[in-house]
Amino acid sequence: MSRVARFDTVDLRIPRSQRPSGTGAPDAGYSAAYLTLETDTGEHGTAFVSTDGSRTDVLVVAIDALAPFVLDRDVDQVAGDLGGFSRSLLHDSQLRWLGPEQGVLHIAMGVVINAVWDLAARRAGQPLWELLSAMSVDQIVDLVDFRYLTEAITPIDAADLLEEALPGRAARAEELRAQGYPACTAEPGWLGHPDETLVRLAEEAVAAGFEQITVEVGEDLANDRRRLRLLRDTVGPLIPIALNAGQRWDVSGGSEWIRELKEFDPCWIEEPTSPDDVLGHAAIRRNVTPIRIATGESVHNRIVFKQLLQANAVDVLRMDATRVAGINEMIAVLLLAAHYRVPVRPRPGGVGFPELALHLAMFDNIAVSGTLDGRMLEYTANPHGHLVEPALVRDGAYQVPRAPGCASRIHDEILSRFHRRPRWGAP
């Protein structure tokens, strides 16, 4: 029997000068809480959540608080029953008090769950997407916590839709291996970029084959209109342009603002308001029809996603496996989305490493929704070189990952160079 012998969390702080690209948060640093599990037989599992914040130490403490759920436990028990393991975290009454199922502790649960997934996939010798896509319908259903979901989707509903996708799994996996997974980009459109950078990056993006460009909006209407005109002139009428408002608006003001941008034919408006505001998203969607609404990168759990779907509040779901409680809760959201026939666009985790999201987007295509319709995965120019197994994009498509695990390993050199010892008090 093998046991989890080491649980080691690192507070990574990479200074801003190291950032290769603009971002929505102008004062962002480049940080991550990084967890390594090691078994007594030398196997590893790693996971991280990127933050743009200076307070990654709070996340590190929250992750460490979960060590008792993993340390010294039988690896087969934990990694062999990831449904049960994730439920044991989510249902713990003392941890629920500090949430429930939201905020720092929920993000921390995601990191721990994802590290165990990485360990499980490495032990199986498979990349995550392949491990998931080889599971039986019952195994996949058992990964999900259906608590608080059953009036929207039952385990039987989930099994039904997974059964339906079963016959096509092999063919779709084959097609992904041949074609890759379609990619879009948000790099040209950060608010921090001057106009000439916007134009240059947009030209490069189109030349590189990216099939959609996202632009930040919402700070200044005249500025938004000028930039969108410039971008539309640059890329022509055929490239879809998505708008991202970064939670900047209330319902009424946001609806008016979006109408003022309608002439630029946005393919959607993302995060128009608070991620908690299901009814607000629904109201904005009604107000700006036919412009579509996307949201989800800051939505914290399956219960809020369920309501976004029930309330007809969204056209595109953008969930983040480092915001919800890891891969298991992502699968719950993939099932919900397929059940309501709403396309998913998993968000690059945290400040933008799409490596883990790629595995989940591929699994959605192969085994859950069975379609690529309306699907693409955002690419960001973050320092992918920090990762041992970086995602590769060629001709506007992600190459299929082949290394075992979740592509979540950061180079030792980066870890030791930017590791900050956690401490109490002021940053």
Place this chain on the structure above:
Amino acid sequence: MSRVARFDTVDLRIPRSQRPSGTGAPDAGYSAAYLTLETDTGEHGTAFVSTDGSRTDVLVVAIDALAPFVLDRDVDQVAGDLGGFSRSLLHDSQLRWLGPEQGVLHIAMGVVINAVWDLAARRAGQPLWELLSAMSVDQIVDLVDFRYLTEAITPIDAADLLEEALPGRAARAEELRAQGYPACTAEPGWLGHPDETLVRLAEEAVAAGFEQITVEVGEDLANDRRRLRLLRDTVGPLIPIALNAGQRWDVSGGSEWIRELKEFDPCWIEEPTSPDDVLGHAAIRRNVTPIRIATGESVHNRIVFKQLLQANAVDVLRMDATRVAGINEMIAVLLLAAHYRVPVRPRPGGVGFPELALHLAMFDNIAVSGTLDGRMLEYTANPHGHLVEPALVRDGAYQVPRAPGCASRIHDEILSRFHRRPRWGAP
């Protein structure tokens, strides 16, 4: 000019043997994260959040992460502009990343905001309720962050309802001074109590003048029915009995369960499902009409409260000033509730000290809703003796607090006896 010179957070762990009463969480300890601010002229402000968890250290680190917003700052600036101060915390882009407005960090913001309120009220020489109730309409409106609320309530709406309550403020304050604030209790009904304890505590509660009794339900239907029959036989048909399900149900199962308890004439069912599930609460409410729905003790911010009201999902709002971002966000919720004409029953903070909630319930009566209709404040038998200014109940009514501040000071002896040095790793 006076400055905040000390920001000291304590991890209090009081072992379970010290608990005088049952609780919904069977494995609960009795803990709190306790913050003391001290100015360079020796003035103090304190606040705490009780938890039932073993991981109060995560809260302590989150509170410490907020020290830079307070330490070394001009006291007049911070305590003299509590609206601006609370918005500076809620709007900080790096802290939003770790929420936004939810979970451990949001609770931590509440503690810091409440400590500054305590400091402000002590400097003014007034108990919190009196300080708030003496504010002008504009001053109260300025305390609130209306971000994400304006399609439901605008600052003008809020000012209108505060204006309406203005003429009656003095008379209502006088009446509270004479009569106290009505009290109810949840002590008899904890699931941990054997039947004879339930009966004895219920008899004592009625004799003590408590006007409502809350009972935990939801683990076993036959048990619920037996206990409710016993309780109804004990207290007679006139004492309202409220049920508390502690988030135990999904929508369908919960609705059926509640119908099975209808014959005991419950005055409401509290927390039937996840606090995030606005639409779930609304569906349950429709399913069990005319039984009323209460919720809110675990609802994390004004945006979710807004939706509960918009969706006609609740009949009674139970918000907790140590779950939302402190007194300022509580005032936002009080204004929303008054605007939608839904009664509020502020929840004793954390695991049950009602001292702070009393101040806010009184302020609601005096200056916001202007009514006691449907209002009561729960009393719990927690060790009020730990507090320097404990709340007192006589003849089923809370006595009006007269000491300056928020009644949030814990005796030094308790602090030093149960103080645990925070550390990393396992609990």
